[in-house]
Amino acid sequence: MAFNLPELPYSKDAFGDLISAETFDYHHGKHHQAYVTKANELIAADAALQGKSLAELIRSSKGVLFNQVGQIWNHSFYWLCLSPEKTQPSAELKAKIDEAFGSTDALLEKLKAEAVGHFASGWAALVLKDGKLEVTSYHDADTPVAYEGVQPLFILDVWEHAYYIDYRNARPNYAEALLKNAINWDFVSQNLDGRGVERADQKAEEMA
Ligand code: MN
Numbered sequence: 223m224a225f226n227l228p229e230l231p232y233s234k235d236a237f238g239d240l241i242s243a244e245t246f247d248y249h250h251g252k253h254h255q256a257y258v259t260k261a262n263e264l265i266a267a268d269a270a271l272q273g274k275s276l277a278e279l280i281r282s283s284k285g286v287l288f289n290q291v292g293q294i295w296n297h298s299f300y301w302l303c304l305s306p307e308k309t310q311p312s313a314e315l316k317a318k319i320d321e322a323f324g325s326t327d328a329l330l331e332k333l334k335a336e337a338v339g340h341f342a343s344g345w346a347a348l349v350l351k352d353g354k355l356e357v358t359s360y361h362d363a364d365t366p367v368a369y370e371g372v373q374p375l376f377i378l379d380v381w382e383h384a385y386y387i388d389y390r391n392a393r394p395n396y397a398e399a400l401l402k403n404a405i406n407w408d409f410v411s412q413n414l415d416g417r418g419v420e421r422a423d424q425k426a427e428e429m430a
Contacts, residue, residue, distance in 0.1 A: 224262040224426035225276065225291075227255050228298050236306035240399055245387045253383050254297040261290035265426060275425045280367045292363035296345055296377060299422035303376050305406035312411035315375075322355040330401045332357045337380050337397040346397070348376040350414065367419050374418040376410045 227250070234246040261279075264287050265271045271279065271287070276298075279291040311319060311326060323329040329348070337346035340359040349356050349366050350373040359380075360366065366374040378400065385396035413421070 224265050224272070225258050225294060225424060226427075227258045228301070228422075228424070230301055232304075232306055237304075237404060239388070240306075240403055241304070242388050245384075248387065249379075249383055250297070250301070254294070257290045257293040257297070261287065261294060262426075264290065272426060275423050277367050277419055277423050280365060288368075289363040292365040292368070295367055295419075295422050296360075296363065296365050297379070298424075299374060299418070300345075300377050300379050302409050302422060303378070303406055304400070304404045305408070306404070307406075309405070309407040311407045312414075315407070315411040315414055318355050318414070329355075329357070333376075333378065333401055334394070334397045337378055337401075338394045340380050343381040346378045346380055347374060348410070349374050350416070373413065373416045375413045376405065 230246065230250055234243040234250075271283075274282075276291050276295045280288065280295060283291065310316075316326065319326055319329050323332060333346055333348060336357050336359050340346060340361075343362050344364065345360045347358050347360065347366055349358060352371055355375075360377075366372045366377070378397065380393060380397070382391075382393075385393060389396040389399075409421075
């Protein structure tokens with residue numbers, strides 16, 4: 223074994239209709255797992271890639287391997303960004319949000335617009351860039367981990383596989399529902415410390 227599929231930090235039925243257990247079965251159990259499996263195949267075939275963390279591989283690879291390790295990290299972080307419990311931004315984060323966007327509702331509207339407006343597959347994100355909050359998005363397997371000076375606070379999967387079971391083609395409904403009801407603000411607030419990347423990172427175990 224090299225990289226592992228991280229366990230979900232909640233039960234698959236914890237979100238009710240918001241995110242169904244069936245979505246977790248496919249999204250975590252099959253899509254996320256497939257990125258882990260493929261990355262491990264590529265790493266097993268090249269000794270120079272072994273013993274590295276996801277972040278190290280993201281920052282040093284391109285093409286097929288980048289896509290796999292980027293997606294392992296992105297999904298690992300995405301699961302941590304969600305919570306079935308109602309949470310609120312910390313006072314520190316709230317102050318930064320108000321300064322940058324005016325209000326939390328305004329931030330959520332901007333995140334929704336970014337998620338809906340992002341063409342094709344990718345990720346909408348709230349990041350800290352040079353100390354300032356910024357809403358942005360990434361194409362396909364691209365990830366904030368790849369960018370120097372960017373600290374990820376929150377990401378939202380906007381690949382069709384994230385919403386097709388529960389919301390069919392309606393990405394706006396998925397984005398609206400999760401942004402309003404499923405953000406783990408405790409986790410997002412914690413990431414202001416600049417350690418968000420490592421919270422979803424892992425180092426490959428020694429391979430036989
Ligand atoms: Mn996904």
